[in-house]
Amino acid sequence: MGEVFAKKTNSVCPSELNIEEFFLDLKGARTIPPAKIDPDRKPPAWLDFNLARRGQQFARNNLPSISISHMFGLASSPYTDGIDILLLSGNFSTPASATKRYTSTITEIITWYTDPFWESGSDGNITDIYKSLNRVRALHSALACAASKKISRGEILSDANEFFDYIPTAAWAAAKRDLNDSNIPPSQRGIAPSNEKICNAVPFNQQILALIQFAFIGFPILFPERLGISCPNEDDLSAFNHLWAILGYLVGIEDKYNIALRPNLKSAREVYRGIFERYAIPSLFHAEKDAIFVADVTFQGLQGITSISPNILMYWTLKDILQIQATNTYKALTFTEKIISAAKDHVMFDVLKNPISRKLSTFFLLNTLLVVGKENFGPQYAKRFDSIKKSFGFSKGYEYFGRVVFGLVWLYKIILAAFIFVYKAF
Numbered sequence: 134m135g136e137v138f139a140k141k142t143n144s145v146c147p148s149e150l151n152i153e154e155f156f157l158d159l160k161g162a163r164t165i166p167p168a169k170i171d172p173d174r175k176p177p178a179w180l181d182f183n184l185a186r187r188g189q190q191f192a193r194n195n196l197p198s199i200s201i202s203h204m205f206g207l208a209s210s211p212y213t214d215g216i217d218i219l220l221l222s223g224n225f226s227t228p229a230s231a232t233k234r235y236t237s238t239i240t241e242i243i244t245w246y247t248d249p250f251w252e253s254g255s256d257g258n259i260t261d262i263y264k265s266l267n268r269v270r271a272l273h274s275a276l277a278c279a280a281s282k283k284i285s286r287g288e289i290l291s292d293a294n295e296f297f298d299y300i301p302t303a304a305w306a307a308a309k310r311d312l313n314d315s316n317i318p319p320s321q322r323g324i325a326p327s328n329e330k331i332c333n334a335v336p337f338n339q340q341i342l343a344l345i346q347f348a349f350i351g352f353p354i355l356f357p358e359r360l361g362i363s364c365p366n367e368d369d370l371s372a373f374n375h376l377w378a379i380l381g382y383l384v385g386i387e388d389k390y391n392i393a394l395r396p397n398l399k400s401a402r403e404v405y406r407g408i409f410e411r412y413a414i415p416s417l418f419h420a421e422k423d424a425i426f427v428a429d430v431t432f433q434g435l436q437g438i439t440s441i442s443p444n445i446l447m448y449w450t451l452k453d454i455l456q457i458q459a460t461n462t463y464k465a466l467t468f469t470e471k472i473i474s475a476a477k478d479h480v481m482f483d484v485l486k487n488p489i490s491r492k493l494s495t496f497f498l499l500n501t502l503l504v505v506g507k508e509n510f511g512p513q514y515a516k517r518f519d520s521i522k523k524s525f526g527f528s529k530g531y532e533y534f535g536r537v538v539f540g541l542v543w544l545y546k547i548i549l550a551a552f553i554f555v556y557k558a559f
């Protein structure tokens with residue numbers, strides 16, 4: 134497959150639709166396939182390169198918070214058309230395969246935050262972002278093809294009953310009780326249009342693409358402060374939003390359904406709030422057994438990269454993003470998980486406020502990814518990191534300093550584990 138760029142197949146922009154018209158269209162978009170490939174590979178008329186670069190800079194400056202927001206996004210997306218495809222991909226059979234898959238996904242996304250758009254590299258060759266987006270489109274199209282074949286043979290993509298006996302690692306029952314006991318209004322507890330049973334949904338349709346786009350961009354724009362992005366500048370948020378309008382376009386979202394393509398942040402927030410309340414929250418109330426399986430394996434897979442346990446991730450999603458009490462989920466946390474959670478609430482966000490400690494946290498994050506990446510993909514994985522590290526401005530001296538601090542953090546973890554062991558023993 135050649136270089137693939139989504140075609141602007143519809144001249145109507147979401148900005149031209151009022152909110153109710155937009156949601157009506159989105160509801161019907163499960164039958165609309167991904168946008169076609171544009172053979173000319175021309176950037177869309179609305180693309181603003183300066184804004185895109187500023188959006189990338191913002192993402193790099195806030196990488197730990199942005200990464201957490203992407204995890205929350207994944208945690209709150211049990212949409213039928215997404216789960217079916219994730220199961221079909223076969224990458225979620227074990228936590229180890231999920232770790233591998235997400236290591237790759239995170240690396241691709243970091244490339245999108247570092248590499249120039251529609252510009253060739255200094256050597257005249259196409260840039261990593263071109264290669265990356267080609268790869269993602271090719272992966273998506275191969276899966277869409279496999280799914281269509283299955284559907285045409287009259288088979289169903291996923292049967293929730295097959296996962297009836299699966300016992301999740303995370304305390305899903307406690308989380309469900311917390312959701313039921315919460316003050317979330319009845320209007321947000323029904324079945325979301327993404328989870329209604331219909332027979333003519335197409336793979337990678339415009340609705341699921343837009344919902345996954347929301348999973349990446351929604352929370353930093355709606356709740357930056359809940360993610361440790363302190364005093365966000367509205368222009369930076371706008372730029373980051375624009376970046377995701379471009380990425381959405383490049384993975385095949387028509388302009389009409391490109392939720393990041395709004396005239397201003399106020400109207401983007403209106404759409405994001407709508408998706409949060411009409412799709413994300415209701416779908417959590419109705420997550421079926423197969424969705425719970427995928428989410429549980431995803432959480433375990435992410436633990437292999439971030440060391441954040443499935444229960445903590447679930448607790449934080451309920452408490453910080455949905456802002457509900459989550460008493461039952463909290464009770465399900467182990468002693469260590471409670472300490473980590475308290476450390477996040479009382480220390481981590483303060484750490485992220487300071488530009489130097491934020492940079493150090495970014496260094497840890499990239500370093501951890503590099504270690505996990507090498508474990509999963511071999512030493513050649515490190516090559517991809519050369520340009521990534523350069524974009525983040527990590528010099529050799531910084532690396533040595535970072536490694537010392539990295540070692541100290543591990544020492545601290547060992548001492549903490551020993552302390553907990555002694556505490557529990559006596």
Ligand code: HEM
Pocket residue numbers: 214215216218219222224234235237238241242269272273276337341342343345346349380381384
């Ligand atoms: C804005 C929308 C989307 C973005 C930005 C996006 C991003 C990505 C990225 C970066 C990868 C590469 C992962 C890797 O290297 O292993 C990927 C692969 C994949 N995506 Fe998406 N995606 C989007 C929408 C979707 C949707 C809607 C679905 C499901 C219906 C989906 C399912 C998958 C699957 C199953 C793979 C793994 C393919 C494989 O490794 O075999 N994606 N996506």
